[in-house]
Each structure stands twice: as C-alpha cells, then as structure tokens.
C-alpha cells in the first residue's frame with residue numbers, strides 16, 4: 001500500500017517572515033516538499049525547512065504544480081503549498097482544490113494574514129469605522145481575469161464603503177477616474193501601500209484626485225494594496241466621530257463585582273473560559289485535568305473530586321458565581337451555604353452550550369438577574385429570570401435602590417412592599433418628579449403622591465412604607481466656546497453609562513461663571529430640565545481635585561472646572577463618583593452627596 005502523505009495549503013502572510021501563523025510555521029518545519037508562490041513569499045521563510053525540497057511555482061502551470069503535489073503525496077511526503085497572504089483571496093487555490101477532490105486526495109488549509117490587513121496595519125487605519133463605513137469591499141480591476149459586470153468598480157463605488165483594491169496599482173489613472181465618475185468625491189482619501197510589512201514597504205497617501213500621480217512619482221507599478229475611503233481620514237482630525245466611536249463601542253456590563261466561574265467537564269471549561277473573558281472581573285475554577293483548556297492567567301484548579309470543597313471555600317470570597325453545569329449539581333451544593341437574601345452572593349447556572357443563563361440565587365439585591373443578562377450577552381443565549389417582579393416587568397425596590405445608588409433605610413419593610421407590588425396593590429410614592437417620570441410614568445399601579453427634593457423617597461404600600469435615601473448627584477461640565485448641546489450630551493451620556501445611571505438621577509449641573517452665557521451649556525440644561533449653577537474662579541480654585549487642568553489654568557485662570565464645580569455643586573461631604581472625562585471640547589465629572597441626615 002502507498003505510504004500516505006499529507007497536503008497542506010499554508011498562508012505565508014503578507015511578507016515579513018514573522019507574520020506567518022504559529023501553525024503555518026509548524027507545517028513548514030515538518031515539510032518534506034514546499035511549493036511556494038514566487039515573488040510575494042519571502043524566501044527567508046523557507047530557512048525554517050532546511051530539509052525540504054523547494055519548488056518555486058512562479059513559472060509553473062497548474063498541471064505542473066498538481067503533478068508535483070500528487071507525486072510527492074503518493075510517495076508519502078509531507079507537501080506544503082505555500083501561498084502569499086491568505087490563500088482565500090486571489091490565491092488561485094480553487095482549481096488546485098478541485099483537482100485534489102477529483103483525485104480523492106485529502107488536504108487541509110492553514111489561513112494567513114492577508115496583505116489587506118498588513119496594509120491596514122501599515123496605515124494604522126480601522127477599515128470599519130462607525131459613522132463612516134461598516135463594510136469593506138475587496139476587489140480588483142479587471143486584468144487577464146475578468147470581473148463580473150455587476151462588480152465593476154463603478155458599481156462598487158456607489159456603496160460608499162471602504163474599498164481595498166488588489167492587483168490594480170498598474171492602472172491607477174483609470175481606476176480613480178472610474179470611482180469619481182461613479183460619484184465618489186475627488187476629495188475621498190486614498191492610499192497605496194507597496195510591499196506592506198516588507199523591509200522596503202512604502203506608503204503613499206492622497207485623494208482620488210491626486211493619488212494616481214503620486215503613485216506614479218513614487219515609481220510603484222505592482223505589489224501594492226490600494227485603500228480608498230473616508231476611514232483613512234486620521235481619527236484625530238475627526239474628533240467628533242472619534243467620540244461617537246467610543247460611545248457606541250462602550251461595552252455595557254450590568255453586573256459589577258467579583259465573579260467566580262466554575263466548570264466540571266471539558267466542554268464546560270471552554271464555555272466558562274469564554275464567559276469569564278467576557279465579564280469585567282472573573283476568575284475560573286476548573287478541574288486539574290482540564291487546566292490546559294482554560295487561560296492560565298485567570299484560572300484556578302481543583303483536584304478530582306474536589307469541586308464541592310473548592311466551591312464552599314470560595315463562597316464567602318466572591319460577589320457572584322456562574323456555574324457552567326447542570327442546575328441539580330449546583331442546588332445540591334448550595335444547601336448549607338445560603339444564609340441571607342441580603343448577603344448571599346448571586347448564583348447563575350449556565351448549560352455547557354451557553355443556551356441559557358439561569359438566575360438561581362440573589363436575583364435582585366445580589367445582582368444575579370443582571371449577571372444572567374451579562375452572561376447571556378456573552379454567549380448569545382437567553383437569560384432565564386424567575387423573580388416575580390421581573391417576570392411581570394414590575395419594579396422591585398431593592399433593585400431600584402441598587403440601580404439608583406440609593407440607600408434602603410428600613411430593609412425590614414422590603415418583603416412586605418415587594419409582595420404588595422407583585423400582588424398589584426396601589427403604591428403611592430414621594431420622590432423627585434423627574435425620577436418618577438423616568439421610572440414609573442404610565443404604570444397605573446404607581447402614583448406620585450408628592451414631589452420631594454430633599455433626598456428622601458417614600459414608598460407607601462398597604463402593608464408597609466419603605467424609606468430610601470436618594471443621593472444628590474451633580475455633573476460638573478467644562479466646555480470650549482460654542483460647543484453644541486448635543487456634543488455635551490454625548491460626553492455626559494458616556495459618563496452616565498459608565499455609572500449605570502439615568503439622566504433622571506442627576507439633580508444639578510455645575511460649571512464655571514465664565515460659562516454663564518455659553519449657549520450649548522444652557523441649552524443642555526434646559527433640554528434636561530435641570531438647573532445649572534455657576535461658580536467663580538476663586539470658589540473653584542479653593543477645591544482640591546484629583547485632575548487639575550493646565551489648559552484651564554492657562555486660559556481661564558481656573559485649576560479645574562468639571563471636578564471642582566461638581567464637588568461644589570454637591571455641597572459639603574460630596575465625593576467624586578467619576579473623575580474628569582476629558583474629550584476634545586467637553587469635560588464632565590460627577591459628584592455625589594449622600595443626602596438625608
């Protein structure tokens with residue numbers, strides 16, 4: 001019988017010999033025969049296979065390549081077919097795959113870093129920038145290989161997406177002319193990257209109007225990637241978009257606290273690793289024998305049969321547990337550990353496929369429902385919530401307190417109030433109107449009995465009255481002249497999102513007296529129904545702050561606008577709950593005072 005060999009197609013990467021993948025390199029090291037694609041594979045890569053027979057395919061026809069491949073394979077050799085970049089783009093691999101399929105010869109493919117990504121790296125550009133383009137078209141001008149009519153450059157230009165054009169730098173003039181004719185502005189930024197990642201890499205930047213001439217001046221005729229699109233505008237010059245980019249990119253975790261993630265089987269360990277790396281602060285606990293499947297930096301191991309003990313020992317050390325295993329196992333181990341609804345950590349159970357994240361314990365106060373939602377956001381599964389008030393979409397006041405940073409003054413009333421809420425009894429509230437509107441408006445069961453602004457909130461249910469202490473939250477805002485209210489709103493939104501607060505939780509806005517007539521700031525206050533209080537330079541400079549601003553000192557003689565005014569606005573014993581978030585033209589800080597005596 002034939003000695004059975006192996007055929008592997010390997011993406012060599014864009015050029016630099018260390019941009020091959022670890023797996024690709026391992027294949028080279030093992031190879032007996034390497035057929036590589038001439039000028040775009042750095043021959044230094046081949047030094048990794050000192051024993052291999054080498055064939056340069058640059059001048060070979062498909063038949064020759066196939067003949068060598070099949071002959072060596074049948075002789076039991078390990079054959080590597082080395083392609084530039086990634087084999088899947090303009091790699092001419094499909095005809096080779098087809099021939100191998102016909103011959104019934106098995107093969108595998110190891111991907112590589114395409115030159116399109118090496119070019120993006122050289123340009124330091126994100127090809128998919130929010131607001132500018134969320135699609136990338138990889139294409140080419142027609143050459144010996146024609147391009148199907150629907151994919152003519154003129155057609156593709158209409159999308160306005162980022163274009164990455166291979167194999168086409170030889171005819172830049174007509175390429176740019178076609179794009180402009182199809183409606184892309186001559187001002188559209190464009191770049192050519194010659195031999196990205198090679199030692200003789202060169203970058204030419206311009207616009208559709210002048211890039212062709214610049215590329216010709218540079219003498220570049222081949223081996224270049226052309227990138228066209230607004231994304232090439234450097235982000236610094238587009239601070240507004242930059243800012244929005246960050247707002248939309250913000251990953252919103254609902255649960256905050258230390259999480260332990262436990263798994264028992266190998267599949268579960270993989271799922272648990274995925275969950276742990278998607279949460280803000282998580283540690284993994286896995287059986288010793290599956291340690292290799294979990295990332296070392298966040299992993300702890302327990303020995304065979306040691307799960308129960310490890311779980312019990314860690315019970316007091318974490319705010320929450322995510323258990324990737326059958327609910328029954330968890331329930332059995334929980335007995336004896338649970339003590340108090342207000343103190344027990346949250347427990348979420350997740351199946352090993354990640355289809356369901358079940359909030360099992362401490363759903364409200366402990367944040368288990370939020371954690372179940374976070375876990376399901378990571379796994380793409382469903383959060384299973386069984387606490388009555390959530391199921392009925394009714395607010396639970398323990399959760400309300402946690403969300404709004406309020407303190408519960410008489411926790412002993414919680415249970416009675418909660419069951420009145422669930423049983424649809426009428427509930428009367430005394431609280432700030434804005435907060436009532438944001439949280440309870442439109443729910444018939446709840447009425448605002450009296451507006452209160454003294455920081456006390458009362459929940460009158462038939463069987464008990466719950467008392468909460470609301471914090472007094474102040475946003476300190478600094479801004480450049482003539483900044484729009486929507487810019488201010490965007491930066492404020494980021495701060496609030498981070499604090500997991502609503503605009504309705506804010507009691508006051510504060511700034512410096514020099515901003516007293518700043519239209520954007522006044523508009524922002526008015527749009528949100530908030531008072532804006534102003535403080536003089538002298539008042540502001542008397543407040544010690546963590547992040548004084550050299551620019552404000554130079555321009556206004558003020559040490560700090562946002563942090564100092566937030567603290568002054570919140571009054572005595574105020575603390576900063578968010579230090580200054582500084583964007584190009586707006587700074588925002590938040591301070592809080594715990595109110596009632």
Ligand code: SAH
Nearest residue numbers: 085086089090114115166167195196224225
């Ligand atoms: N499979 C390869 C592309 C092969 S087609 C990949 O994934 O990159 C060859 C074309 O790719 C060249 O004409 C050029 O447009 C582009 N290319 C390949 N290597 C490049 C490099 N290092 N820098 C810029 N462009 C490159």
